[in-house]
Amino acid sequence: MNKELFKYTLRLADNALVLGQRLSEWTGHGPFLEEDLALTNIALDTFGTATSLLEYASRVEGADRNEDSLAYFRNEREFYNTLLVEQANGDYAKTIVRQVLVDAFNVLLYTELSKSKDETLSGIAQKAIKEVTYHYRHTSSWVIRFGDGTEESNKKAQEALNELWRFTGELFEMDEVEEELIKKGIAVDLKALQPKWEKQIDELLKKAILKKPENSFMQTGGKKGIHTEHLGFLLAEMQTLPRMLPNAKW
Amino acid sequence: MISLNKENILLLLSQIPDPEIPVITITELGVIRDVLFNADEIEIKITPTYSGCPAMKQMEDDIKSTLKKNGFEKIKLTTVYSPPWTTDWLSAEAKEKLRAYGIAPPEHSTQDKSWLSGKHKTVHCPRCKSSHTKLISQFGSTACKALYQCKDCLEPFDYFKCI
Ligand SMILES: [Zn+2]
Numbered sequence: 013m014n015k016e017l018f019k020y021t022l023r024l025a026d027n028a029l030v031l032g033q034r035l036s037e038w039t040g041h042g043p044f045l046e047e048d049l050a051l052t053n054i055a056l057d058t059f060g061t062a063t064s065l066l067e068y069a070s071r072v073e074g075a076d077r078n079e080d081s082l083a084y085f086r087n088e089r090e091f092y093n094t095l096l097v098e099q100a101n102g103d104y105a106k107t108i109v110r111q112v113l114v115d116a117f118n119v120l121l122y123t124e125l126s127k128s129k130d131e132t133l134s135g136i137a138q139k140a141i142k143e144v145t146y147h148y149r150h151t152s153s154w155v156i157r158f159g160d161g162t163e164e165s166n167k168k169a170q171e172a173l174n175e176l177w178r179f180t181g182e183l184f185e186m187d188e189v190e191e192e193l194i195k196k197g198i199a200v201d202l203k204a205l206q207p208k209w210e211k212q213i214d215e216l217l218k219k220a221i222l223k224k225p226e227n228s229f230m231q232t233g234g235k236k237g238i239h240t241e242h243l244g245f246l247l248a249e250m251q252t253l254p255r256m257l258p259n260a261k262w
Numbered sequence: 263m264i265s266l267n268k269e270n271i272l273l274l275l276s277q278i279p280d281p282e283i284p285v286i287t288i289t290e291l292g293v294i295r296d297v298l299f300n301a302d303e304i305e306i307k308i309t310p311t312y313s314g315c316p317a318m319k320q321m322e323d324d325i326k327s328t329l330k331k332n333g334f335e336k337i338k339l340t341t342v343y344s345p346p347w348t349t350d351w352l353s354a355e356a357k358e359k360l361r362a363y364g365i366a367p368p369e370h371s372t373q374d375k376s377w378l379s380g381k382h383k384t385v386h387c388p389r390c391k392s393s394h395t396k397l398i399s400q401f402g403s404t405a406c407k408a409l410y411q412c413k414d415c416l417e418p419f420d421y422f423k424c425i
Binding site: 046049050052053054055056057058059060061063064131132134135136138139140142143146149150 | 312344403
């Protein structure tokens, strides 16, 4: 097994899986019907990408785990998603702000990953980029509506941004897994994405009349399996059924 | 028994309707990418319309049952991601079928990327053909659709998004 490729693919997959699970919590609870549909659709695309990536990770691993066992039978410390995607939904402004920060990142990430020398990762990225671009279009328009809306909506969006900003540094963090795979032309150089991401977010925040928080202390750990208190609860809900009935088919 | 060649297999597959939009077939939709004959099996390469499209599983089941009904037992389905599916693969004929069914077909080629940055394209009402329409929701009843309304005949309608 190529250990770096397995871990790299799992990190990509876990970001999609955990975010998809968070978004799906809005199903039936959206502020109005169209937004309920929007978040459900975004969750569905995100789960689709997660499934493709987990399926590939299981092939890279070559053990007896498939995409379902990787999703349902790993424990918290074996999940490698970034802390940002596991943060609780909060109100609608917070969900949208979290989403726009990730969408802007994903557009850049998948654009670069589509050039990967790994054909499967490149193919999954080519597919995902169309979807995340559409998501960004939707979430960025909401950020502008919130920021440039009423005093109340601006306040809620700004508070969400201030709270979530400390989790954005981790998106660009790299370790030996990425470094090894960058040499082989497989992984994306996340450091190189950071200035592009910041520029895009700056422009959006300006349009939305929101203030960019200071780049002070950044939270980190998710990529190594050390998570905030939120992930355990999310996994408990996501994994309970397959763990109670491990061989259930439907 | 139908003889083993690509044309015959494609002919069988072209009788399978899309599970969510039954007026077009899965071959018209463009999800069948190739048919291969391996040692003792037929391999069908398919590509998803959207990563998480729930209809893909139904299509896989339909492909297997259709081929089995026609005497082909060993079937392998392989998912390919590249080149990614695009609405450009819908034929003019398929687009007309969508329109007649009440779904506005994709209006332009995805080679034109301006819509991604939010530039609005005119979408025509599938009923009265008016260009006087408005976007109600960027996401619709399925992953591939957005919701519009006609300002002339006032009917709401689904628009097949360009991707
Ligand atoms: Zn009309």
